[in-house]
Every structure is written in C-alpha cells, then in structure tokens.
Amino acid sequence: MKEKEMFKVNGLFGVILFLVFAGIVVFSFRQFILSENFLMLTVAIVFLLLTLLLVSGFTIIQPNSAKVFTLFGSYLGVIKQEGFWLSVPLTARTNVSLRVINFNSDKLKVNDLEGNPIEIAAVVVYKVFDSAKAVFDVEDYKEFVHTQSETGLRHIASQYPYDNFNNDYEISLRQHSDEVADELTKDLQNRLVLAGVEIIEARIMHLAYSSEIAHAMLQRQQAKAVLAARKVIVEGAVSMVKSAIDQLSTEGIVELDEEKKAQMVNNLMVALVSEKGSQPIINTGSIY
Template sequence: MREKEIFKMNGFLGAGVVLLLGLAAVYLFRQFVLYENPATIIGFVVLALIIVVLLSGFTIIQPNQAKVFTLFGSYLGVIKKEGFWFSVPLSLRKNVSLRVLNFNSDKLKVNDLEGNPIEIAAVVVYKVVDSAKAVFDVEDYRGFVHTQSETGVRHIASQYPYDNFNNDYEISLRQHSDEVGDELTKDLQKRLHVAGVEIIEARIMHLAYSSEIASSMLQRQQAKAVLAARKVIVDGAVLMVKSAIEQLSIEGVVDLDDEKKAQMVNNLMVALVSDKGNQPIVNTGSIY
C-alpha cells in the first residue's frame, strides 16, 4: 500500500455549489406549494438527497495532519495539505498525525556481548512519512513502533559489551553512545519501514549493570582506574630517575658505578612510586 493523493477541491467552492443546489431545492418546494405539481416535489426530493450526500464530502485538514480516505472498503487516497476541502462523499476518513513523536522505552534487562546482565533503555524520536502504510500495513502503528523499538534495543545491546576493559572491542555501550545510537537508528529504520515511519533519532537514555553484578563490576572499574593511575605514576618516575642520573653524570657531582646507580634507582623509584610517605635515610658513612 502506497500513499497517493485523492481528488479534492476547495471547500468554499464546494460550499457555493451546495448553496446553489439548496436555493434550487427551495425554489422547487415553493413551486410545489403554489401549484401542487408532482414533478416539482420529486425534483425537490432528489436535490435534497444530493445535498445531503455532498455535505458528507467536506473535511478540514489541520497542520501536520493527514486523512486517509476509503469508500466501501476501497482505498482512495490521502489529503495532507491543511485547509478546508471537498472530496469524495460518503467516504470514511482516518486521521494520522504527521507531527514528530517520541517515547521512552521501558528499562530492559538484557545480556551484553560478554554475557553480563545489564539494564538499558532508549528514547526514540520518529514521525509518519507514509500515512497509507501506517493505517493499512500495520494494526496500530504506535504500538508497532513501541514493540519493535524494544526489540531493536535488545538486539543492539547484545551486539556490544557494556565496557571495553581489555580493548578487545572497538565499540562499547558505555564509551561509544553516539556510535551505538547511530546503529540503533539504522536498525529501527529497517524494522519500521513497513509502517511508513521515519526514525529521526534513537539514543540510549539509561545504561547500568544489573543489580546482581553491579557491585563486582564497580570494583572492576575501580581496579582498572587504579592500574591506569599507577601506570602514569610509574612512567613519570622512570623519566625523573633517568633525568636525575643523567644530570648528576653531566655535572660531575658524584661518580657512580653500576652498583651504586642500581641502588640509587631503587631508592628513587621506591620514594616516587610509593603511595605512602617515606622516611629518608641519610647515609653518613662508616665510623670505623
């Protein structure tokens, strides 16, 4: 089923035609009252029926609204332009909103790529672009969007890990929300094309580990942060020790052999890397 335009004419022009027919019907009725001519009353009845039928052809289209027309079970077409219109009489019309809509999905409990249970929810922004598909190809396009969106969120969540702890994956749910949102938008567009819906944006609005593993995963994240911080400290300490030894050698402050250099490196590294305060020990030499 594809969207197509139906016959329509300006409603005010149609109202003028109906008004002329009404005046003609009044004239025939008056002639029947004055002269009691059976032909005039028949003409009056025919015109009255025609007027009643024509009145059912008027419709008003609001901005960002479409009306889908059917006649005796046959699809006729759609009017999307706002205004006052006259179209096919006796037809049934169904309103379809063309405004931008959005909804927040429920918090879903799914397993990520590594099998960890997580909670995830998304916000989906969409609009109807083909009102005929929205009316005829699915039972309820809004309910269809909600159901398929939850299915898409579950599918995308299972394709990526929650976090990229070991750099084994290029994309993770927590660190690459924009990339994941783009993939979710593409996935939903494929699912909802049949309903005549365009996905404008889909983004993850809630992401967390499930309650049963949240504590252990938090410890894992903290341990990773500590390791990253210690690496920075060690790298800085190595540069400082190297610079100190080179500076002492260049300026000739002290002549250090390999054993003393190793001892100095050890002492400096302990002092710089340790996260606790250190008590310096001053070597005053032997008293004998």
C-alpha cells in the same frame, strides 16, 4: 499499499454548490405547496438528497496531518494539504498525525556481547511519511513502533559489550554512544519502513549494569583506574630516576659504581612510587 493523492476541490466551491442546491430545494418545495405539482416535490427531494451528499464530502485538514479515505472498503487516497476541501461523499476517513513523535522505551534487562546482564533504554524520535502504510499495513502503527523499538534495542545491545576493558572490541555501548546510536537508527528504520514510519533519531538514554553485578563491575572499573594511574606514576618515576643519575654522572658530582647506582635507583623508586611519605636517613659517616 502506497500513498496516493485523493480527489479534492476547494471547499468554497462546495459551499457555493450547497447554497445553490439548498435554494433549489426551498424554491421547488414552495412551488409544490402553491401548485401541488408533484414534479416540483420530486425535484425538491432529489436536490435535498444531493445536498446531504454534498455535506458529507466536506473535510478539514489540520497542519501536519493527513486523512486516509475509503469508500465502502475501497482505498481512494490521502489528503495531506491543510485547508477546507470538498471530496468524494460518503467516505470513511482516518486521521494520521504527520508530526514528529517522541517515544521513550521502558528499561530493558538484556545481556551484552560478553553475557553481562545490563539495563538499557532508548529514546526514539520518528514521524509518519506514508499515511496509507501506517493505516493499512499494520494494525496500530504506534504500538508497532513501540514493540519493534524494544526488539531492535535488545538486538543492538546484544551486539556490543557494555565496556571495552581490554581493547578487545572496536565499539562498546558506554564508550561509543554515537556509533551505537547510528546502528540503532539503521536497525529500527529497516524494521519500521513497513509501517510507513521514518526514524529521525534513536539514542540510548539509560545504560547501567544490572543490580546483581553492579557492585562487582564498579570494583573492576575502580581497579582499572588504579592500574592506569600506577602505570603513569611508574613511567614518570623511571624518567626522573634516569634523569637524576645521568645528571650526577655528567656533572661529576659523585662517582657511582653499579652497586651504588642500583641502590640509588631502588631508593628513588621507593620514594617516588610509594603512596606514603618516605622517611629520609642521613648518613653522617663514622664517628671513630
């Protein structure tokens, strides 16, 4: 089912017709009372029915709204232009909002690519672009959006790991939110085009490990941070030790053989890398 334009005329023209028909009804009925001419009664009844039919053809379209028209089960078309209109009488009308709708999914418990249980939720921003599809191709387009959004979110969550600890993957859910949002938007658009719905944006708004593994994963993240910090400290300490030994040798301050160099390197590394403050030992030489 595709959207098509419904026949309509300006509602003011319909008001003029209504006044004309109503005038004919009043005039004909009055003539019947005065002359008892049944022809005038027939004219009055006919135009009264026409007036009632005319009234049933009036419709008002609000801004950013549409109405889908059917006549005895047959699809006629859609009016999306706001205003007061006269259309086909005796039609059934279904209102469809064309406004942007914001939908927050429930928190879902799924497994990521590595099998870790996580909690995830998303916000989906969408609007209807084809009123006929939204009305006729699905039972309830809003419920359809909700169900398919959760299905698409589960699918995307299972395609990526929560975190990229070992740089084994190009994209992770936590570190690449923009890339994941783009993939989620594309996936939902493919699912919801059937209902005439356009996805404007889909983005993860909640992401966390499930409670049963959250503590263990927090320890893992802390350990990773500690290792990264240690690596920086060791690299800096090595650079400082090398600079100190080179400067001592270049300026001839002290002559160091390989054994003394090794001892100095050991002492400096311990002093620089150790978390606790080092206790210096001063060598004053022999007293004898």
